[in-house]
Amino acid sequence: MFAQHGCGSCTDPPGTGMAFSRVGRLDPPNRGVSRRAAVMLCSLLTSLFLLHCLTERCGTSSPVRASSSRGLLQDLGSQRTKRLVYQWTEPVGSDGRVDAEPPEESPELVASRKVSPRFAGKLSPLGEGSKKLPQALIIGVKKGGTRALLEFLRVHPDIRAVGAEPHFFDRNYENGLDWYRELMPKTLEGQITMEKTPSYFVTREAPARISAMSRDTKLIVVVRDPVTRAISDYTQTLSKKPDIPSFESLTFKNRTTGLIDTSWSAIQIGIYAKHLDNWLQYFPMGQILFVSGERLITDPAGELGRVQDFLGLKRIITDKHFYFNQTKGFPCLKKAEGSSKPHCLGKTKGRTHPNIDPEVVQRLRDFYRPFNMKFYQMTGRFFGWED
Secondary structure, three states: OOHHHOOOOOOOOOOOHHHHHHHHHOOOOOHHHHHHHHHHHHHHHHHHHHHHHHHHHHHHHHHHHHHHHHHHHHHHHHHHHHHHHHHHOOOOOOOOOOOOOOOOOOHHHHHOOOOOHHHOOOOOOOOOOEEOOOOEEEEEOOOOOHHHHHHHHOOOOOEEEOOOOOOOOOOOHHHOHHHHHHOOOEEOOOOEEEEEOHHHHHOOOHHHHHHHHOOOOEEEEEEOOHHHHHHHHHHHHHHHOOOOOOHHHHHEEEOOOOEEOOOOHHHHOOOHHHHHHHHOOOOOHHHEEEEEOOHHHHOHHHHHHHHHHHOOOOOOOOHHHEEEEOOOOEEEEOOOOOOOOOEOOOOOOOOOOOOOOHHHHHHHHHHHHHHHHHHHHHHOOOOOOOO
16 A cells, blocks of 8 residues: 555555655755844834834924924014114104104215225125115105105105205215215115105206116106295295395395396296206106195195006005194104104194285296196196196
């Protein structure tokens, strides 16, 4: 029976000989190989465990770092906001009044703080912007409302303006454009640099000089009833020189003949059409905006809207920024940016005019009428100074 399986000498039970024979022919496993396999398996498991731990740690620490980064950005943003708020907010006067007008620094004093010319117009390391030549100028007119317009415009976050009047294009032109640039505040990308010097409008050389700086310069002129403007001009001079002659005596070359003395600056400034002729030789009318000094009082938001449109800026300054001060007789800002206190122009604004002989006032209105009509035609706007 056993012999038929080919294992005559075997003592295996029937049916099991072949299986045990095959197993018996396999080499027994090497203990060293098994040990190495076990070590490799343990190493693999350990590596997977460590990788899992590291992944968990990174996942929990990232939000902390992200939070810290956000906090840092918020702090930097807060610091920048504080700087902008400080720049927009006017200082309170020494008498503690909010409406005290800050003293204007002379261009010479501002220029004395200039840095090396090779740094002029360069981006500051703190990202506070760079000094640029102005892209827009308030060029006139004296006693027309230029200070009010500038202070209102400074509320806009995209406008940076010089506080003092540089008088570059009329008195300091020989100092050069580098000197002029150093007077300007630093601006960020997208912001407009401005300055105001009302005497530019009546300076014969100013249009050519400004055009030489940039033909794209936008010009703003605040105009006012020339008769009222002349009286206001005289009132300002009277406050500084109480012993000057009367308004009536300065108005006429000869009171008997009624001939107006156009050499007196208070009269000469109000011949707007004559001065505009000079500017139109260098700038197109589309680059000059005329602001009504009267409407700047009765509807400041409306006039500021036109100015913002002219400058290509979003209408941010609106009715909500103004209230009418009954004592001063003109609008004030409800609050400076970043402040809860109202802000009005200083004591030198809104002076009470002296009483002028009505006959003199009428003679001046007759004198200015033809010039006013020509000015209306040139600008395409009726200002209503004859009403």
